[in-house]
Amino acid sequence: MNAIHVERLVFAYPDGRQALFGVDFTVERGERVALLGPNGAGKTTLVLHLNGILGSVAGGTGSGRIQIGGTDLHREHLPEVRRKVGLVFQDPDDQLFMPTVRDDVAFGPANLGLRGSELDDRVHEALVQVGMQDHADLAPHHLSFGQRRRVAVATVLAMRPEVLVFDEPSSNLDPASRRELADILAGLDVTLLMITHDLPYALQLCGRSLLMDGGRIVADGKTRDLLGDADLMSAHRLELPYGFNPMSVPGPEK
Amino acid sequence: MLRSGRNKIKNVRVHVPDGFFDAPTSIATGLIAAGAVGFSLQRANREIRETGPALAGLTAAFVFAVQMVNFPVGAGTSGHLLGGALAAALVGPWTAVLVMSTVLLVQGLLFADGGLTALGTNITLMGLITVLVGYFLTRAILQVLPRRVGSVVPAATVGALVSVPVAALAFTGLYAVGGAVDIPLGKLATAMVGWHILVGIGEAVITAAVLSAVVATRPDLVYAARHLQQELVLIDADGNTSSVSPDKPIAAKPARRALGVGVAVTFIVAGVVSLFASAHPDGLEFVGAKLGFESAAKHSAVAGSPLAEYGVSGIGNTEVSGALAGIIGVLVTIVVGLALAKLASLKADRAS
Amino acid sequence: MSGDGLLVAVDSRVHRIPAQVKIVALFVFVLAVVSTPALVFWAFGLYAVMLVAAVVVARLPAPVVSRRLAVETPFIVFALLLPFVATGPRIDVLGLELSESGVLGAWNVLAKGTLGVVAAILLSATTGPRDLLAGLERLRLPSTLVAILSFMVRYLSVVSDDLHRMRIARESRGYVGGRAGHLKAVAGGVGALFVRSFERGERVHLAMRSRGYTGRMPLLSAQGASSTQWLEGLAISLTAVLIAVASRVVGL
Numbered sequence: 078m079n080a081i082h083v084e085r086l087v088f089a090y091p092d093g094r095q096a097l098f099g100v101d102f103t104v105e106r107g108e109r110v111a112l113l114g115p116n117g118a119g120k121t122t123l124v125l126h127l128n129g130i131l132g133s134v135a136g137g138t139g140s141g142r143i144q145i146g147g148t149d150l151h152r153e154h155l156p157e158v159r160r161k162v163g164l165v166f167q168d169p170d171d172q173l174f175m176p177t178v179r180d181d182v183a184f185g186p187a188n189l190g191l192r193g194s195e196l197d198d199r200v201h202e203a204l205v206q207v208g209m210q211d212h213a214d215l216a217p218h219h220l221s222f223g224q225r226r227r228v229a230v231a232t233v234l235a236m237r238p239e240v241l242v243f244d245e246p247s248s249n250l251d252p253a254s255r256r257e258l259a260d261i262l263a264g265l266d267v268t269l270l271m272i273t274h275d276l277p278y279a280l281q282l283c284g285r286s287l288l289m290d291g292g293r294i295v296a297d298g299k300t301r302d303l304l305g306d307a308d309l310m311s312a313h314r315l316e317l318p319y320g321f322n323p324m325s326v327p328g329p330e331k
Numbered sequence: 332m333l334r335s336g337r338n339k340i341k342n343v344r345v346h347v348p349d350g351f352f353d354a355p356t357s358i359a360t361g362l363i364a365a366g367a368v369g370f371s372l373q374r375a376n377r378e379i380r381e382t383g384p385a386l387a388g389l390t391a392a393f394v395f396a397v398q399m400v401n402f403p404v405g406a407g408t409s410g411h412l413l414g415g416a417l418a419a420a421l422v423g424p425w426t427a428v429l430v431m432s433t434v435l436l437v438q439g440l441l442f443a444d445g446g447l448t449a450l451g452t453n454i455t456l457m458g459l460i461t462v463l464v465g466y467f468l469t470r471a472i473l474q475v476l477p478r479r480v481g482s483v484v485p486a487a488t489v490g491a492l493v494s495v496p497v498a499a500l501a502f503t504g505l506y507a508v509g510g511a512v513d514i515p516l517g518k519l520a521t522a523m524v525g526w527h528i529l530v531g532i533g534e535a536v537i538t539a540a541v542l543s544a545v546v547a548t549r550p551d552l553v554y555a556a557r558h559l560q561q562e563l564v565l566i567d568a569d570g571n572t573s574s575v576s577p578d579k580p581i582a583a584k585p586a587r588r589a590l591g592v593g594v595a596v597t598f599i600v601a602g603v604v605s606l607f608a609s610a611h612p613d614g615l616e617f618v619g620a621k622l623g624f625e626s627a628a629k630h631s632a633v634a635g636s637p638l639a640e641y642g643v644s645g646i647g648n649t650e651v652s653g654a655l656a657g658i659i660g661v662l663v664t665i666v667v668g669l670a671l672a673k674l675a676s677l678k679a680d681r682a683s
Numbered sequence: 684m685s686g687d688g689l690l691v692a693v694d695s696r697v698h699r700i701p702a703q704v705k706i707v708a709l710f711v712f713v714l715a716v717v718s719t720p721a722l723v724f725w726a727f728g729l730y731a732v733m734l735v736a737a738v739v740v741a742r743l744p745a746p747v748v749s750r751r752l753a754v755e756t757p758f759i760v761f762a763l764l765l766p767f768v769a770t771g772p773r774i775d776v777l778g779l780e781l782s783e784s785g786v787l788g789a790w791n792v793l794a795k796g797t798l799g800v801v802a803a804i805l806l807s808a809t810t811g812p813r814d815l816l817a818g819l820e821r822l823r824l825p826s827t828l829v830a831i832l833s834f835m836v837r838y839l840s841v842v843s844d845d846l847h848r849m850r851i852a853r854e855s856r857g858y859v860g861g862r863a864g865h866l867k868a869v870a871g872g873v874g875a876l877f878v879r880s881f882e883r884g885e886r887v888h889l890a891m892r893s894r895g896y897t898g899r900m901p902l903l904s905a906q907g908a909s910s911t912q913w914l915e916g917l918a919i920s921l922t923a924v925l926i927a928v929a930s931r932v933v934g935l
Contacts, residue, residue: 171886176813188895350795383888388834393880441688443803544874
């Protein structure tokens with residue numbers, strides 16, 4: 078069954094900038110997909126549509142069709158869709174808005190109606206998944222950037238989502254934090270859609286990639302094939318790191 | 332309320348401390364402030380439900396941070412921003428009252444800045460009067476300017492300019508009612524308003540500069556100009572073009588009323604406050620002397636001040652003339668402000 | 684500017700008193716101080732002794748307290764001017780002709796203002812921001828206001844850091860400040876800061892809605908204060924009220 082299905086999606090921001098010019102794609106349940114593309118391609122705008130934060134459902138200017146888990150995205154389904162689709166923002170400061178880590182991870186489940194020990198267990202479980210259970214009572218601004226990113230993942234995991242959407246999970250992380258996050262992501266049993274400029278990260282974690290440019294999907298295929306297509310890459314301002322050969326490293330396909 | 336505009340004292344935000352006004356005045360302004368916050372919560376409810384409390388909180392954090400910025404306003408001096416009029420233009424008057432109150436509350440509780448019993452006074456002066464005077468004047472002036480988003484800059488400039496001396500006048504009025512020491516109120520009013528016209532010019536210049544920076548990048552964010560936005564053009568998947576109105580979560584109020592309210596609020600505040608000021612025995616004595624009912628004005632401290640010419644001679648009732656002096660003060664400020672606005676828009680036209 | 688306010692992170696009896704008790708205590712204490720006639724010098728002496736005792740019990744380092752007293756400076760200037768501008772009979776002090784009521788007024792503003800600031804420092808140095816918010820929530824501050832406060836406190840350091848980085852960027856490109864021509868650079872930066880803050884506010888709201896926010900913030904405070912805690916926290920304030928009443932009745 079389809080986890081995400083998007084059809085002819087169009088959107089313009091209130092200031093008049095049009096960001097999406099007709100986007101179509103489908104992600105199967107359990108798939109791990111990277112969303113690649115240059116800055117300003119509309120990637121973040123696209124993922125903000127997936128749980129109805131932007132777009133006509135939210136009263137914005139746009140058209141098109143979105144299905145999550147087989148049901149159309151409608152205003153009345155929003156609470157359910159927002160539980161199913163977990164969004165991890167690029168800047169953890171946007172996501173961690175409560176006074177302490179514990180308050181923040183509890184925010185989502187509390188909105189789902191959890192209370193008392195059930196809520197505490199859910200918070201603890203999510204923090205254990207990202208290895209941050211010892212920092213529950215700290216304020217977000219006392220954490221390192223890598224720790225904040227992990228707590229941000231925990232805030233979403235606490236909602237037990239079916240689809241996890243990341244906006245540049247590896248950006249600004251030191252190499253060790255980047256690897257630790259990859260280990261956490263690889264161990265999760267969810268559908269994953271991940272915006273990234275970190276092409277080795279995409280190859281390591283995602284078998285399939287979508288390439289987006291100018292508000293449209295311009296390529297869709299195996300990550301290894303896309304990264305190996307030099308013409309396609311240079312046409313959309315994508316470059317592999319120095320010395321990196323996508324054909325010679327192991328990917329998620331065994 | 333007193334603000335140090337000199338370069339030497341850096342990053343000092345001045346709030347009325349405990350003990351500056353007597354307990355009844357503190358409690359009365361506390362009630363005013365609580366009422367204003369309650370009313371604003373009600374009025375801002377719709378905006379806050381649409382945009383979330385986070386936006387107001389971030390705006391408050393912004394105002395808090397910006398109050399610590401030293402702006403070079405020319406002639407080797409620098410100014411600070413109170414931010415009431417700016418916040419009102421950016422996020423609307425009711426949210427702005429909440430934002431300014433939040434800033435003052437955090438400064439008082441978290442940073443021990445500004446007395447807790449004086450919180451009501453501080454909120455009334457800096458959170459309520461500057462915001463309302465600034466906003467309604469802005470909306471009123473937008474009525475007579477060309478209908479485009481850029482007009483909000485000169486309009487808010489005047490709003491900011493007038494809001495500061497009006498708040499200073501209100502401070503003097505409070506001092507007349509509940510000041511702990513008898514000082515000649517006329518002197519205080521003249522010094523406060525005279526000085527705060529200068530501070531207000533700084534506030535106006537900074538507000539204009541900040542607003543034009545916002546108008547240049549995200550005009551849709553300026554609350555006071557939401558109703559002036561142009562329609563959007565949308566191109567769909569097949570390349571068809573259509574025109575839609577921008578999604579504006581909250582349209583600003585129909586502005587005809589704003590004109591009246593703005594002028595009325597300003598005049599009432601100025602008039603009532605001056606009346607208060609002149610009702611005080613010392614104030615009476617001084618205003619009387621100043622206006623020439625007594626033999627001559629000997630108060631040399633006032634002679635050189637901008638308000639020295641405000642005398643309304645020939646009016647027998649000192650209270651009335653005191654109020655008149657206040658209103659005239661505001662009028663002069665508005666005229667100066669309008670002239671500045673005219674200059675600013677002329678300059679903007681030439682630049683574009 | 685840190686998001687922790689003035690918090691001095693040590694453990695003490697004062698730190699452990701629930702925030703709502705401390706907020707009420709501060710308010711009552713300051714109100715008592717403000718209502719005390721300026722001439723009753725012994726009352727102010729007693730207030731000061733009690734405050735110093737509380738500062739010692741709270742294990743606050745003296746430099747922290749004295750540094751924060753600096754917020755008072757502008758009003759000290761104002762107070763020192765009072766003896767010269769106030770009206771009424773004159774007295775002779777060290778060859779200066781001063782107004783009697785002005786001297787008294789200066790003392791009044793200085794004494795009450797200083798006591799108020801020290802008391803406020805005592806609150807903010809012994810109470811973390813989250814506890815303060817929880818305390819305000821327990822004191823029935825409207826939930827929308829608590830929410831706005833909480834976001835403001837959370838993002839204070841983030842916005843200040845943004846501002847700091849902009850200043851560094853400006854200065855590292857040769858900006859020295861002071862000249863009027865540079866107003867545009869500073870104001871442009873502040874304008875950009877607003878856009879950034881506003882957009883962050885929008886993103887935070889999106890993040891909240893993504894996690895099921897429907898207009899109600901979860902409650903921060905877990906439990907109330909016991910009556911023993913109320914008594915302990917209000918001890919100084921109630922004594923202060925007694926002193927204030929006594930000072931009115933007994934006078935000098």
